[in-house]
Amino acid sequence: MKKLALGFLVLAMWSACKPGSSDKKTLPIFGSREPVTKIVDGKSVTDTIYQTIPKFKFVNQYGDSISNKSLDGDIYVADFFFTTCPSICPVMHRNMLKVYDAFKSLGDFKIISHTIDPKHDSVPVLKKYADKLGVTGNTWWFLQGKKEDTYDIAEKNYLVAVKKDSSAAGGYVHAGYFVLIDKQKRVRGAYDGTDPKQVDQMIEDIKSLQSEPDEIITQ
Amino acid sequence: MKLKVIGAISLLLALFFIVSCESETSIEFKRYYSVGAEIYQTHCQNCHGANGEGLAALIPPLNDSLFLKNNKSSLACYIKSGLKGTITINGKAFDDAMPANDLSPMELAQTLTYVCNSFGNKLNVITQEQVQADLAKCK
Numbered sequence: 001m002k003k004l005a006l007g008f009l010v011l012a013m014w015s016a017c018k019p020g021s022s023d024k025k026t027l028p029i030f031g032s033r034e035p036v037t038k039i040v041d042g043k044s045v046t047d048t049i050y051q052t053i054p055k056f057k058f059v060n061q062y063g064d065s066i067s068n069k070s071l072d073g074d075i076y077v078a079d080f081f082f083t084t085c086p087s088i089c090p091v092m093h094r095n096m097l098k099v100y101d102a103f104k105s106l107g108d109f110k111i112i113s114h115t116i117d118p119k120h121d122s123v124p125v126l127k128k129y130a131d132k133l134g135v136t137g138n139t140w141w142f143l144q145g146k147k148e149d150t151y152d153i154a155e156k157n158y159l160v161a162v163k164k165d166s167s168a169a170g171g172y173v174h175a176g177y178f179v180l181i182d183k184q185k186r187v188r189g190a191y192d193g194t195d196p197k198q199v200d201q202m203i204e205d206i207k208s209l210q211s212e213p214d215e216i217i218t219q
Numbered sequence: 220m221k222l223k224v225i226g227a228i229s230l231l232l233a234l235f236f237i238v239s240c241e242s243e244t245s246i247e248f249k250r251y252y253s254v255g256a257e258i259y260q261t262h263c264q265n266c267h268g269a270n271g272e273g274l275a276a277l278i279p280p281l282n283d284s285l286f287l288k289n290n291k292s293s294l295a296c297y298i299k300s301g302l303k304g305t306i307t308i309n310g311k312a313f314d315d316a317m318p319a320n321d322l323s324p325m326e327l328a329q330t331l332t333y334v335c336n337s338f339g340n341k342l343n344v345i346t347q348e349q350v351q352a353d354l355a356k357c358k
Contacts, residue, residue: 086318090266090274097275132276132315 030161058143082117161190255333271338296357
């Protein structure tokens with residue numbers, strides 16, 4: 001009897017430790033969603049349409065025009081910063097360098113850092129900043145555009161996963177979030193870019209997104 | 220015999236004074252250092268890092284003992300009024316500006332004692348009096 005109990009215990013422990021596929025978590029999908037019913041082959045089929053990052057157009061540190069299309073087929077991380085920020089930006093980009101180093105050799109991953117001070121952060125200023133950070137190539141883009149456009153896409157799209165704090169007017173745009181976007185341009189996570197632990201979690205989540213099967217985009 | 224006893228006592232006394240003097244400076248040092256560590260976290264760490272590592276070529280690290288030693292009497296001014304222009308740290312040039320941090324002379328002394336005795340630096344205590352004298356000569 002005792003032996004049997006021991007056997008059960010060992011079995012239970014073994015299955016608890018087994019890297020099971022069943023408990024592998026899928027990242028949530030943030031933003032609004034709406035069910036859409038279509039008639040396919042005479043049958044009515046209900047699909048969910050998720051909120052996606054809309055069209056945009058910015059300029060990167062090389063002076064190249066970057067649009068939503070430039071990120072087609074990429075998993076990417078977006079953040080908001082400015083080069084003269086003495087408070088949290090150095091911490092964010094110290095942590096982002098870790099993300100950059102982890103994925104820079106992969107083709108389907110990008111980082112886009114939007115400046116929220118386009119007046120000062122011109123293309124040459126952004127290029128110099130990137131150079132000093134040791135960022136080369138096309139994995140990490142520093143984007144400049146109209147301030148309204150940047151704030152608009154930040155508040156309405158990227159930061160939908162962030163709880164809005166009405167007392168901080170526009171404050172959360174500059175709250176140091178890293179926003180994770182999947183290949184279908186849906187928001188899959190938001191992380192405190194000043195917290196190394198959360199950034200490590202994001203690195204893990206990017207890996208799990210990379211192993212996610214490509215879904216058929218229904219639209 | 221008497222002489223020997225007196226000699227022994229005075230030797231002990233001398234030893235006692237030496238030891239107590241040493242511990243007094245070390246207590247002073249520890250006080251400066253521990254408060255300085257907290258000020259560093261609040262005012263310096265975001266940019267210069269928890270280990271004084273800086274950030275790539277943007278923000279200089281704080282482990283260039285030679286720079287700290289050669290500019291010891293200017294360090295308080297650098298923090299208090301900010302720093303502009305190019306400096307060379309560990310052989311690398313840094314030309315971004317450091318913003319001013321309006322700390323009191325005591326806070327500056329504590330912060331400098333922390334920085335100058337962390338990250339591999341060993342420049343001993345930097346006192347409030349020293350900082351006040353240095354501040355008077357700020358350019």
